[in-house]
Amino acid sequence: MQNRKLEVLPDKVALVARARAFCVETIRSAIAERDRCTIALSGGSTPRPLYEQLAAESLPWDRLHVFWGDERYVSPDHPESNQRMAREAWLDKVPIPAENLHPMPTADGDAAVDAEHADGVIRSFFQLADGEFPEFDLILLGMGDDGHTASLFPHTNSLQVCDRSVTVGNKGDSLRLTFSVPVLNCARRVLFLISGANKRPALKQVLASEGDNAAYPSRLVQPAGELWWLLDADAGADLVA
């Protein structure tokens, strides 16, 4: 894939600094070209220091719209909430208008209903016709050591969903809301941010030319736009010559 770019940084600090520069450049150029930038955040632990560093940036916050690529099916103040993590690390520290934050709703009590709500928010924000998917300027992704991304877990039904933007995912018994694969593949830019030696075995499977997409869902991320992999040396040790 000629649109796939991979960089291995010496350590987590360098990885986060590189990701910060990448995100700032993407945000600034999207706003310069289209007067707004739409990004979707990943959860988990890896992106937290990146979000903390983005809080120190001076950006045209009123032109930035922030979505989440997935969410644990918990309340927004739950310790596991991706929304809570991003707000605490970044979004509550900058003057971004409240209406520019588009978290996935988890209040209904029925994940399928909230997934439909989230899908409706995206359809109206991006003014999508039936069968269309949103074109985010940037989707940030992480990867689990099982090869999942967003909340698209191995051998789950969510991997097959291609008629809506948001669906219900599951990590074992715990419910999630997640972007569907077509949304990830419609983005102008997708950035995987990966740190840690524990990710190496899955990374090898995901980056191989042949493999099992259902077993390693990150393989399904094949955007028409740019696909970037930023790894620290612990994660990328097997990949550098």
Ligand SMILES: O=C(O)[C@H](O)[C@@H](O)[C@H](O)[C@H](O)COP(=O)(O)O
């Ligand atoms: O909701 C989530 O947990 C994330 O969206 C998930 O896809 C995450 O990116 C990976 O599980 C990696 O998580 P770590 O960064 O904690 O390794």
